[in-house]
Amino acid sequence: MDPVLTKFVREPHSFTLDFYLQHEGYEALKIALGKKPDEIIEMVKASGLRGRGGAGFPTGMKWQFVDKKIEPRYIACNADESEPGTFKDHLLIERNPHLLIEGCLIGCYAIGAKTAYIYIRGEFFHVQQVLEKAIAEAYARGFAGKNILGSGFDCDVYVHRGAGAYEAGEETALLESLEGKRAQPRNKPPFPAVVGLYGKPTAVNNVETLCNVPLVVKNGAEWYSALGPEKNGGPKLYCVSGHVKRPGVYEASMNITLRELINDRAGGVRDGRTLKAVIPGGSSVPILLPDQLDTQASFDGIQKAGSLLGSAAIVVLDDTTCMVWLAENLLHFYRHESCGKCTPCREGTDWLHKIVRRIERGEGKMQDLDMLSSIAGNIAGKTLCAFGDAAVTPIVTTLRHFRHEYEAHIKEGKCTLPAAWRARHPHAVGAH
Amino acid sequence: MSFHPKMAYDATFHKSKRQLEDEGPAFEYTPENRARFDEIVKRYPADRRRSAVLPALYLAQYQQGYITANAIRHVAGLLGITRADVEDVVSFYTMFYRKPVGRFVLQVCRTLSCALNGAERVTEELQAKLGLKSGETDPSGTFTLLEVECLGACDRAPVIMVNDAWHECQTPEDAGRLVDDLRARGEAALTGCHHVVERAKG
Numbered sequence: 001m002d003p004v005l006t007k008f009v010r011e012p013h014s015f016t017l018d019f020y021l022q023h024e025g026y027e028a029l030k031i032a033l034g035k036k037p038d039e040i041i042e043m044v045k046a047s048g049l050r051g052r053g054g055a056g057f058p059t060g061m062k063w064q065f066v067d068k069k070i071e072p073r074y075i076a077c078n079a080d081e082s083e084p085g086t087f088k089d090h091l092l093i094e095r096n097p098h099l100l101i102e103g104c105l106i107g108c109y110a111i112g113a114k115t116a117y118i119y120i121r122g123e124f125f126h127v128q129q130v131l132e133k134a135i136a137e138a139y140a141r142g143f144a145g146k147n148i149l150g151s152g153f154d155c156d157v158y159v160h161r162g163a164g165a166y167e168a169g170e171e172t173a174l175l176e177s178l179e180g181k182r183a184q185p186r187n188k189p190p191f192p193a194v195v196g197l198y199g200k201p202t203a204v205n206n207v208e209t210l211c212n213v214p215l216v217v218k219n220g221a222e223w224y225s226a227l228g229p230e231k232n233g234g235p236k237l238y239c240v241s242g243h244v245k246r247p248g249v250y251e252a253s254m255n256i257t258l259r260e261l262i263n264d265r266a267g268g269v270r271d272g273r274t275l276k277a278v279i280p281g282g283s284s285v286p287i288l289l290p291d292q293l294d295t296q297a298s299f300d301g302i303q304k305a306g307s308l309l310g311s312a313a314i315v316v317l318d319d320t321t322c323m324v325w326l327a328e329n330l331l332h333f334y335r336h337e338s339c340g341k342c343t344p345c346r347e348g349t350d351w352l353h354k355i356v357r358r359i360e361r362g363e364g365k366m367q368d369l370d371m372l373s374s375i376a377g378n379i380a381g382k383t384l385c386a387f388g389d390a391a392v393t394p395i396v397t398t399l400r401h402f403r404h405e406y407e408a409h410i411k412e413g414k415c416t417l418p419a420a421w422r423a424r425h426p427h428a429v430g431a432h
Numbered sequence: 433m434s435f436h437p438k439m440a441y442d443a444t445f446h447k448s449k450r451q452l453e454d455e456g457p458a459f460e461y462t463p464e465n466r467a468r469f470d471e472i473v474k475r476y477p478a479d480r481r482r483s484a485v486l487p488a489l490y491l492a493q494y495q496q497g498y499i500t501a502n503a504i505r506h507v508a509g510l511l512g513i514t515r516a517d518v519e520d521v522v523s524f525y526t527m528f529y530r531k532p533v534g535r536f537v538l539q540v541c542r543t544l545s546c547a548l549n550g551a552e553r554v555t556e557e558l559q560a561k562l563g564l565k566s567g568e569t570d571p572s573g574t575f576t577l578l579e580v581e582c583l584g585a586c587d588r589a590p591v592i593m594v595n596d597a598w599h600e601c602q603t604p605e606d607a608g609r610l611v612d613d614l615r616a617r618g619e620a621a622l623t624g625c626h627h628v629v630e631r632a633k634g
Binding site for chain 2: 081082083084085086087090121122123124125126156158160161162163164165166177178179180181182183198239240241242243247248249279283313315317321326329330332333336337339
């Protein structure tokens with residue numbers, strides 16, 4: 001498949017309005033404004049576009065659920081890309097900000113909103129400047145603001161800068177943060193489509209999702225759904241990082257397999273090492289093993305293999321990667337990022353991290369392994385948002401597939417992996 | 433109100449004398465920042481000024497380097513919310529500093545993809561070079577070293593964020609050179625990889 005979303009990212013001025021207009025920019029907005037809002041929603045539904053943020057929920061359905069009887073309504077664009085391993089939205093905003101703005105405007109038109117807030121993570125300061133400049137350009141040329149393109153449709157697009165909280169990527173926590181509070185999740189239901197920002201109906205969509213909307217409107221639902229396997233249509237951005245030769249964002253249809261992504265696109269495992277495991281969808285999803293590489297990298301394909309596509313952040317791990325070290329690293333992340341609202345997650349992530357760290361340093365006991373499973377079982381499913389399930393995944397999945405490494409750490413008091421790891425990480429902390 | 437039958441109904445049990453310490457110099461936005469603040473507040477519905485708390489705090493932090501109790505009071509007053517509301521937010525988000533930080537805040541990403549690519553060695557190099565542990569600021573107030581969680585630049589790992597600029601694909605040697613460069617050229621040394629790419633093509 002030829003790139004669609006990232007077609008122009010390597011062009012020097014791809015982020016300017018002039019460049020965008022020369023390449024059919026804002027054509028979709030013109031088409032959309034000529035249709036009824038319901039027609040747009042039907043079109044997006046027919047295209048089968050699924051949310052690119054992680055859950056893969058059909059976007060058209062989400063828009064349909066937005067309560068059209070209550071005014072005002074909002075679109076909140078989730079640009080708080082914080083899932084470890086994910087960096088696709090960064091590329092889209094930096095190189096193609098007008099596509100996102102166009103997507104926001106069409107989304108607003110479809111659900112009858114007059115304001116879109118783009119919640120961008122605080123660390124993306126340089127990208128935010130690109131986006132704000134693009135929005136100013138769009139306003140100046142009449143693509144945003146009052147009476148857009150003479151259609152009578154008013155819509156404002158604003159950027160809201162976050163300040164360093166992974167949890168703000170959860171849709172209700174994002175809304176809380178946007179309201180000027182701590183980024184802590186709300187109980188669901190009610191879902192944001194009914195009670196969202198300021199208690200009004202709100203559609204929360206990922207950057208990549210909204211960037212897909214103009215493509216659907218411009219090229220039609222059939223063209224879009226034909227780009228991939230059934231129910232997994234459209235172009236998808238994959239973020240490949242870790243132990244590969246060419247880490248980066250790769251666009252493909254979801255027919256592609258993990259093997260093609262890792263070996264053909266990203267150049268394979270580097271330094272002549274062999275593959276040990278793959279995290280297919282960001283740090284929150286179960287790992288897959290080398291014999292599962294021929295899995296189709298689609299929402300449904302990866303789910304069938306026992307994991308999740310998530311944000312399509314593929315982290316490749318070579319044979320020198322210690323799985324206990326990996327679990328320690330990720331638990332450090334989750335312990336730090338737990339928002340503290342639900343007790344099982346706030347306390348549990350800290351306990352899990354302490355225990356894994358002690359095992360990783362060679363100071364663990366055998367009963368620690370059962371304790372890990374027990375604590376994990378007391379967090380998963382017992383929190384308001386999916387963070388709890390995400391936080392225990394590194395433990396559960398490494399314990400399932402690599403229990404022997406944990407046992408080796410405990411028995412030997414150190415890591416038993418090849419010396420090559422040591423060579424690359426000569427001063428690493430811990431038992432290595 | 434009382435929570436126990438034996439408690440007097442009208443007694444006030446919330447007698448905390450805790451107040452924000454009156455730390456830092458008097459704080460008020462500069463006229464430019466005040467104008468920017470007034471501009472930002474307009475983005476949110478008139479009865480939802482609280483939404484502007486993050487941008488308002490950023491303005492205070494850029495003006496003063498960190499957030500003092502006086503800054504919290506000023507922001508709270510402008511937004512019409514309590515100081516506790518603002519402190520609640522400040523203490524939650526990692527990008528706000530409640531203590532003075534150095535002119536350059538070096539933040540090394542330590543999460544998975546960066547760690548797989550040697551972020552620990554980059555941190556160690558910086559620790560040795562600056563004579564600091566993670567979380568410390570040097571006595572001259574030039575450098576603060578922090579280890580932070582995923583910055584979202586996993587394809588260009590390891591990444592160091594210096595103030596608001598990214599420096600990507602850092603080896604320990606690069607990180608050492610970056611410190612020298614910051615000492616010699618100050619803010620002019622702040623460029624990220626992607627900016628270099630941009631210049632080469634544009």
